[in-house]
Amino acid sequence: MTNMGLVLPRPQASALKIWQRNLLVWRKLIGPSMAFSFGEPVIYLLGLGFGLGQFIGEVNGIPYFTFLAAGLLAASAMNVASFEGMFSVFTRMTHQQTYDAILATPLTVDDIVAGEMLWCATKSLLNTLPILAVAFLLGAIHDWSALAAIPVFFLVGLCFAGPALVMAACAASYDFFNYYTTLLITPMFIFSGVFYPVATLPAIAQVLVNILPLSHAIALIRPLVAGQTLTDPVLHVAVLLAYAGVGYVAASIFIRRRLIR
Amino acid sequence: MSLAPDSADAVVLARGLTKKYGERTVVCGIDLTIPRGGCFGLLGPNGAGKTTTLRMILGQAPMSGGTLSVLGLPMPAAIRQIHARTGVVPQSDNQDPDFTVVENLRMYARYFGLRPAEVAGRIDELLGFLELADRRDARMRELSGGMKRRLSIARALINDPEFIMLDEPTTGLDPQVRHLIWTRLRKLKASGKTLLLTTHYMDEAERLCDQLVVIDRGRIVTQGSPRGLIDEHVEPHVIEVQGETARVVPVLGSIPGSRLLTVGETHYCYARELGPVLARLESAPQLRYTHRTANLEDVFLKLTGHELRE
Numbered sequence: 329m330t331n332m333g334l335v336l337p338r339p340q341a342s343a344l345k346i347w348q349r350n351l352l353v354w355r356k357l358i359g360p361s362m363a364f365s366f367g368e369p370v371i372y373l374l375g376l377g378f379g380l381g382q383f384i385g386e387v388n389g390i391p392y393f394t395f396l397a398a399g400l401l402a403a404s405a406m407n408v409a410s411f412e413g414m415f416s417v418f419t420r421m422t423h424q425q426t427y428d429a430i431l432a433t434p435l436t437v438d439d440i441v442a443g444e445m446l447w448c449a450t451k452s453l454l455n456t457l458p459i460l461a462v463a464f465l466l467g468a469i470h471d472w473s474a475l476a477a478i479p480v481f482f483l484v485g486l487c488f489a490g491p492a493l494v495m496a497a498c499a500a501s502y503d504f505f506n507y508y509t510t511l512l513i514t515p516m517f518i519f520s521g522v523f524y525p526v527a528t529l530p531a532i533a534q535v536l537v538n539i540l541p542l543s544h545a546i547a548l549i550r551p552l553v554a555g556q557t558l559t560d561p562v563l564h565v566a567v568l569l570a571y572a573g574v575g576y577v578a579a580s581i582f583i584r585r586r587l588i589r
Numbered sequence: 590m591s592l593a594p595d596s597a598d599a600v601v602l603a604r605g606l607t608k609k610y611g612e613r614t615v616v617c618g619i620d621l622t623i624p625r626g627g628c629f630g631l632l633g634p635n636g637a638g639k640t641t642t643l644r645m646i647l648g649q650a651p652m653s654g655g656t657l658s659v660l661g662l663p664m665p666a667a668i669r670q671i672h673a674r675t676g677v678v679p680q681s682d683n684q685d686p687d688f689t690v691v692e693n694l695r696m697y698a699r700y701f702g703l704r705p706a707e708v709a710g711r712i713d714e715l716l717g718f719l720e721l722a723d724r725r726d727a728r729m730r731e732l733s734g735g736m737k738r739r740l741s742i743a744r745a746l747i748n749d750p751e752f753i754m755l756d757e758p759t760t761g762l763d764p765q766v767r768h769l770i771w772t773r774l775r776k777l778k779a780s781g782k783t784l785l786l787t788t789h790y791m792d793e794a795e796r797l798c799d800q801l802v803v804i805d806r807g808r809i810v811t812q813g814s815p816r817g818l819i820d821e822h823v824e825p826h827v828i829e830v831q832g833e834t835a836r837v838v839p840v841l842g843s844i845p846g847s848r849l850l851t852v853g854e855t856h857y858c859y860a861r862e863l864g865p866v867l868a869r870l871e872s873a874p875q876l877r878y879t880h881r882t883a884n885l886e887d888v889f890l891k892l893t894g895h896e897l898r899e
Contacts, residue, residue: 345699352696353687425683431649432677433700433748434669588651 337580339442342435346443347450354451362458369400369459376523377468388525390554397468398550399522401459401477405452405484406542410513412448413492414505421496427587437584445489445576452485453478463553471555480552480568484545487568490575497582516542521550541571598625600752600783601646605655608641608807615641617807618655628774628784630794630801632885634897638807639787640680643756646785647677660752673701676745680756682737684729690716690740691725694747701748708747715743718773735766742770746777753777754785759793771796789897791885803885805893815885822891823883824848824859828866830878831855840873841866852896859883 354361373396381392388395420426427440457478463469495508519529520542526534537543544564551558558564601623608616616638623629631639644650645657648665657664659671684693691712698708716722719739724732732740738758745753755774759767774797778784788794794801795815803810803818811818824847830837837856842849847860860866863880870878889897 342700342702348699349685349696352692353685356687424686425679425681426685428649428679429683429697430700432647432672432675432679433697434672434702435700436669588649 337438337441337577339436339438343439343442343446345435346430346440347447350444350447351450354454362455366455366458369404370462372400373397373459373463373466373468390550390556391468393466393468394554395550396523397459397463398553399546401456401463401481401553402484402542402545402549403517403522404456404459405481405545406488406516407513408455409448409452409485409488410492410508412451413444413489414495414499414508415502417444417493417496418499418502418505421583421586431587437587438580440587441493441576441580441583444493445486445572445579448489448492449482449485452488453482456481469553471553473555474553477549477552480545480548483565483568483572484541484549486572487541487545487575488571490572490579493579494575494582497579497586512540516540521546541568544568599623599658600625600660601785602658603646603655604657606642606645606652606657607654608638608645608650609653614653615807616645619802619804619807619809621802623783623785624800625783626778626781627799628778628786628797630798631785631787631804632789632791632794632798632801632889632897633787633804634789634889634895636806637804639789639804640756642804643754643785643787647675647754648672673748674751676748676750676753678738678741678745678753678755678758680760682734682741684737684740684744686729689726689728690721690732693729693740694744697744698747703748711747711749715746718746718776719743720769735762738762738766739770742773750782752783752785756787757789758786759788759790767793791889791897794885801885803889803892805889810892811888818888819883819885823887824861825883826860826863826866827881827883827887828858828860828870828878829855829881830858830876832876837876840869840876844869850890852890857887857890859887 377393377396381396384392386392430440431437460469460474460477464474492508495505499505519533519537520526520540526537526543529537544567547564548558548561599622601621603619603621605618605620606616607614607618619642631642633639641650645652646659646664648668648671651665660674662671664671685696688696694712694715695705695708698705698712713722716725719742721736721739721743724736729737742758758774759770762770771793774784784797786793786797798815800812800814801818802812811822813821828841830841831854833854834851834856838849841856841858844858844860844865846862847858847866850857850859858866870876886897
């Protein structure tokens with residue numbers, strides 16, 4: 329009974345108890361949480377979208393205000409899931425020792441990882457919906473097809489939750505997360521099409537950007553939000569699903585190694 | 590895995606249990622048979638391997654070697670079924686800081702598949718049992734260390750387990766709370782539950798445990814009941830003297846029927862009969878001494894050469 333290396337995860341429906349626990353705690357702390365994750369994108373939207381929109385006019389046939397709103401929705405889903413999967417999971421795992429308590433019950437590491445990933449994706453959803461509503465109210469969005477983006481927000485959350493959990497499993501302290509945010513999250517935020525089309529980048533840069541998931545998320549969300557037709561939806565969904573799937577398996581392996589030793 | 594005759598109804602059956610971290614062997618092939626009912630103790634100093642042994646029994650540390658079954662089921666294969674019938678009181682409290690006392694108990698019950706409506710009565714009973722009834726809606730930051738520990742015990746009982754593991758349950762608590770917890774644990778024992786306790790306090794082991802195993806540096810040093818171990822290994826009278834070796838040994842050394850053990854500046858004179866020792870001490874009125882009966886710390890000291898508490 330020594331090699332705990334490459335065992336595929338086997339969660340059960342009881343994984344939802346972890347999700348439920350996180351939801352109940354979130355409801356208690358809803359104020360600061362929403363202010364943090366909701367306030368920033370809205371400020372970007374108003375500050376940049378409205379201001380720059382007057383200079384920029386249309387981008388690829390979409391008003392800049394709408395163009396930016398779509399980008400910020402995708403980025404918000406990314407940021408919220410990443411932050412939750414790194415910082416909050418790390419806090420639960422180390423300072424609070426919450427997972428130790430849970431592992432004394434019939435729940436297992438596989439349940440914890442599955443429950444946490446579902447929760448990160450749920451949090452992405454809970455934070456992007458108000459931004460979507462505000463964007464509607466401000467007139468940045470006026471197509472009902474935007475509602476079809478809602479499941480995409482959840483998928484984007486899943487996609488970024490896995491890697492974030494891997495980071496949490498490997499971190500010795502919160503400082504470790506700076507590597508991930510500085511080397512991956514921020515570059516994606518700037519280069520993946522949130523503020524301007526990826527096509528404006530040099531060809532090599534475009535290839536690199538499209539290996540990462542955010543540009544694919546935006547390629548799905550922007551047309552839906554702006555009322556345009558989707559191009560290559562299957563490809564983009566497949567990329568997000570692949571990141572989610574591989575991320576989940578990797579997270580299970582790393583978190584199990586950290587908790588069961 | 591062959592079963593010895595006395596292990597038919599064992600709550601824990603471990604053979605050759607081993608744990609290595611890299612090159613370091615922390616638990617060296619120990620055998621444990623924990624019978625149903627009563628309180629079984631793992632007594633040893635910090636770093637002896639008690640918590641690691643407990644974590645293996647709990648399935649939270651993979652075994653490097655050996656076989657293990659809990660409640661007749663193989664570990665770790667049947668871990669979910671085992672946990673459904675087990676309760677754990679951890680060494681450091683790990684309740685949810687964002688939930689109140691009651692909310693913590695309700696959420697923990699959910700992990701066992703018990704809905705709040707089903708356990709509402711049990712929660713009230715447990716809060717009463719651990720004297721936390723007036724704290725049901727308190728937040729974790731409002732609770733003292735003793736209250737948090739009592740909450741951990743209440744939480745460990747939420748699924749009405751047959752087998753409860755407690756890792757140093759009264760470390761760091763004041764005497765009043767320790768006594769309360771001890772009386773509650775005795776009641777649990779009386780109601781038929783099996784307790785497994787790790788501790789480095791010999792008074793706790795003597796008070797609570799029916800059987801215990803003394804662990805040092807990953808190995809079992811001896812096993813038996815507290816009284817049995819003391820009678821077997823140590824003379825009944827202990828005279829403890831503090832002072833320089835040069836002054837003490839001439840007085841207490843080489844008294845027939847006794848032996849002198851020196852640990853640092855403390856000298857222990859173990860004697861079958863008190864008379865000869867007291868006679869010798871009368872001749873040296875400058876030495877201050879205490880007389881007590883032998884306890885488990887003396888057993889540990891004799892068998893390992895160092896003290897139970899560092």
